[in-house]
Amino acid sequence: MxxxxxxxxxxxxxxxxxxxxxxxxxxxxxxxxxxxxxxxxxxxxxxxxxxxxxxxxxxxxxxxxxxxxxxxxxxxxxxxxxxxxxxxxxxxxxxxxxxxVFDDPDDGDYELVLSDWLFRMPSLYLAEAQIAAGGRAHVYELTWSAPGLGGVLGACHGLDVPLVFGNLTSGQPAVLLGEEPSAAAVALSADMRAAWTGFATHGDPGWPGYEPDRRRTRIFDTPTGLVDDPERASRLIWKDPPSRRWPCSTPEPGMPGRPGGGEDSRPDAR
Missing domain, CATH: 1.10.10.10 (Winged helix-like DNA-binding domain superfamily/Winged helix DNA-binding domain)
Known part of the structure; x- marks a missing residue:
């Protein structure tokens, strides 16, 4: 000492x-x-x-x-x-x-929390429920940034659609890839199509199943890799939130989020 x-x-x-x-x-x-x-x-x-x-x-x-x-x-x-x-x-x-000390949250902070709330955490909860029920789950994240539209949307919702179906040059989702799909987009699309085809054919997308102790997750990017628990920080923050109600759910009478129910009747978006 x-x-x-x-x-x-x-x-x-x-x-x-x-x-x-x-x-x-x-x-x-x-x-x-x-x-x-x-x-x-x-x-x-x-x-x-x-x-x-x-x-x-x-x-x-x-x-x-x-x-x-x-x-x-x-x-x-x-x-x-x-x-x-x-x-x-x-x-x-x-x-x-x-x-x-903290400043007010900026747009990036809001987008991060909203993405956790709507997509990342519900996906993990679904995988955990599947495993708890005796099933098997394979978890992935698409982190490759879409180059279309000046790259402003990043790894956005819906980007997986043209990549999984190999539809890189036509249809509205293909706008995310730009006018001429890059070699990286073509290679990534091939990786994702192989994974989806393998899973549909024999239940193996090409990476280990998701397990609570390691939480192995396939990262689709350039390069593609396998990472343990990539959302650990967010997962711990959301481990015991005030409410796990989805935004489309209807609160029970007397619960916060329902007009006239509880002290705070605002929608619970925490």
């Missing part, structure tokens, strides 16, 4: 928690991350070497405990009682920043 010349508990606390990354490592552990890779996925800008050093420092200070797993499986990191006692402090820091 570091010792300050001035006997001040705040100074001691700052020595342990006062750098940029340590509170964020604790945040990830608070949110349920346990394995090294799980923690690192939540902190992609932090080098793995730096994360290793921070975890070792937290172990030395008695805030984190590393539990060794059975042979062949990675160990896990858990907060000790002292580490868990930091939970209200870290949350309070976030609440303070949200009130006094």
């Amino acid at each position: 570091p010792i300050h010349s001035d006997y001040c508990p705040i100074a001691l606390g700052v020595e342990i928690l006062g750098d940029r990354w340590t509170p964020l490592v604790i945040r990830e552990l608070m949110a349920g991350a346990e394995g090294f890779n799980d923690i690192h996925r939540g902190l992609p800008r932090m080098s793995r070497t730096l994360l290793t050093g921070r975890l070792r420092a937290l172990e030395r200070h008695g805030l984190v405990r590393r539990e060794v797993a059975e042979r062949g499986r990675p160990g896990r990191y858990v907060l000790t009682e002292a580490g868990q006692a930091l939970t209200p402090i870290v949350w309070s820091l976030g609440q303070w920043a949200a009130e006094w």
